[in-house]
Amino acid sequence: MRAAERGHRGVVKELVRRGADVDFKRPNGSTALIIACEHGQFDAVVELVNRGALIELADKEGYTPLITAAQLGYSDIVQFLVNRGANMNARLPSGGTALITAAWYKRLAVVRILVDNGADTSICGDFQNWSPLTVAYFSGYLELVHLIYMQTLENENVSQPSPPEAPIVVASCNSIATKSRNGDTALRIACERRDLKVIKTLLRDTYNDLNLPGGYGGFTPLMTASEDCNPDVVAILLEAGANINLKNGDGFTALSIAAYRGHLPVVEILLDKGASVDMLNTAGSTPLLLAASNGHANVVDILLKGGANINFQNGDGHSALSIAANLGHLAVVEMLLHKGASVDMLDTAGWTPLMVAAFNDHENVVGILLKAGATVDAQRPNGTTALCIASERGHLSVVEMLLEKGASVDMADKKDNSPLVAAAWHGHANVVDTFLKARVSIDNGVTDQNKRNTPLIRAAGKGHVGVVALLVKEGANINAQSLHGSSALLVASEYGFLDTVTFLLEHGASIDAVDKDGDNALLLAAHSGLDGVVKTLIEKGLSVDFTNNEGKSALLNAAMEGHRTLINEDQTEQLHCLALARMVISKLSSF
Known part of the structure; x- marks a missing residue:
């Protein structure tokens, strides 16, 4: 084996003559022949084969002498082994062959030898069970793609193009658009890698379906080019007949993908070529909604000019405006309002764009919506207003903007929580202070028997001693009771807020108060x-x-x-x- 590794042909010959086992294996299964192939020792290979070495004997990883030499690019050894009858289609445990292995490692001379001598170009395996053609493309070696592709045509006796009424369909897995076992195609990969030369070469096969999806997202070549923002490839594929409105498993078209990614040049090409502007994906979103969700104002503009339904709502009732308002995409909100989007459209939960903007503290969006005429006191089915929402979340700037626009401080939800109560309950002292400065009723109409809790009771029940102190300082009725008879002291005691209990007792809360x-x-x-x-x-x-x-x-x-x-x-x-x-x-x- 040492002599084979170093190419000492004479030593190999003498050792075999003296009885050395020509097919003896090392613990890893390597024979002298495999070792000689691994080190490119052509003379040693010839001597070993001439002395009876088995040319199909593989090591423990499944590598035969031919696959070993093919992987390492020793074309002289490959040619010799092929001439001596080596099985060119022998497979590794992973399914790879000498041809697939040589293609992956860009061994052009080896690939040419194997192809010229009839290696099966239809076997898929290794490298995610790709065909040799897909492997060749993925290696990035254009000559390999041409070589294997042309051999495929020759093997399958594909003649010149037949008349359109009787096309010849290529069925081999080597077809440029036929999926390999992992679902990918050479053309889709070429689009992903932006290789125009290879794409044009592959598209010359006029009998293949260039709309076949591939890859893990089920993207067609056109979808891939659209996602990668490659307008040149998109144009080439459309010219070649790619289906512009085809959907993947999630319902995305090339246009919805480009819109979602914000690829304006691709969106323009697709619209110009007739892409359907309002096609839905499985989530019920149009390209416009997808563009709005990612803040692509320029794409939104183009889609609207292309006829997109500006007020379309998905299954949850979300429009492009409500989505943009929710995510704080100011430029998109401005664009949609300028184009006439309905400013008060409700989603299925009863939220307006103003409410979702207030919820997320997008004060700039709130300002634009108010300027555009959003109804400041619109209510959800539970009675909540934008002011209640902002107060509960502690969004002071939004609260101030809404108050400036005349938002009602007395509108309560169906649980009788007014904006002041909501702020007090959640411990937002700065918001509470703002309401008090605006002279909001500090006891929330406690004399009204329809009211359940005062701001003070709510704050005490959550242990917000800072808010409690602020309310007491501003004159809140420290002994006011809810319909059940609960007072601030009672709820603070029930929930164990000792500092609040102490403060209330020190400031005159009745220790003898009882509930109903x-x-x-x-x-x-x-x-x-x-x-x-x-x-x-x-x-x-x-x-x-x-x-x-x-x-x-x-x-x-x-x-x-x-x-x-x-x-x-x-x-x-x-x-x-x-x-x-x-x-x-x-x-x-x-x-």
Whole structure:
């Protein structure tokens, strides 16, 4: 083997004469012949074959002497092995042949030898199960493409073009437009790599379908060229007869792909050649909606000039304007409004473009929409307005813009949340302060029995002590109660916001307030197991023996909920039994 590796023909000859096993294998399966092929030792190869070495014996990776020499480009060895009858179509475990391997590694001389001697050009394998022609193209070697392509035509006896009424269809997997097993084609790959020379060469095969999709997105060559913004290739493909309105599996056409990517030159060509401007993809989007979603104002303009439906809505009711407003694409919003888009069109959830812009804090878009006449107090089915939405999200600049345009501060949603309540509930002190400076009713019409909560109660229930302090400072009724009787102190105690409880008590909140169930702050805190709040309330004078409408005390509440840290050890067993007894009585009374 060492002699074969170094090309010592005489040594090889002598060793074999003395009885050396010519086909002995190393642990990796290599024989002396494979080693000689691997190192390009032609003389050693000749000697070994002449001495009876098996030319089809492969190593453990499946490499025969021929495949080994083909991969490394040793054309003299390949020619010799072919002349001695080597199987040119022997395959690696991956399916590759000597021809596929040579094509991948750009071994032109080897490919020519194999093709001239009848290697099967229809076998697909290796490199994602591509045909030799696809492999040749992907190698980027134009001469390889020409060589294999012409051999394919010769092998299949393709004559000069037949009359149109009786075309000859090439069925081999080597056809330029026929898919290889992974679904790709040589032409689509050529378009992806922007190789005009190869594309033109491949398009000379007039009998192949250049509309076949390939690749992982199911793109046709035209779609690929459109995605890559190659107007020259797009023009060539259209001239060759590419189907301009064909869709891939997701419903994308070449136009929708180009519009989505913002490729203006391609969009212009496709529209000029008659592409359908409003074709939907499977998600229900038109090219206009796709262009708007990515902020391509110039493409939006061209599509509108090409007749795109400016107010088309997808399955969710989103129009190009609402999509652009949602994503903050100011230039697109301006373009659409200038072209007459409906400014108040609702989506299926009842959102207007103004609402979605307010939700996402796109203040520039909000300004443009208001200037264009958007209805400032439009309401969703749940009663929410743009001002409520911006207040809830804490978008101060948008809130100020809406107030300046006269947005109603009193319009509440169906849960009676006004803009001020929404801001207080979510702890947006700066927005709350803005409303107070605008002299919004600080107690949210607490005397109106249809109202459930004041801004102060909402803020206290979330522990927003900063907002609580601001509202109290500005004169909020600290003891106001909701329909259920909840006060700011009661909800803060129930949810364990000790700093809020402390602040309220220090600023005059009634410690004796009870709700309609008869629960006071201590009972609510004990029920929730809130040690710190319970301790504070007891220190402030609330009795542990106070009972609610059901006769439950704070101790009993704690016991029933299993909050042992709130109960003295000597009381635990007694209270636990009492709690169980009350639960049994409650169950029996329900029958």
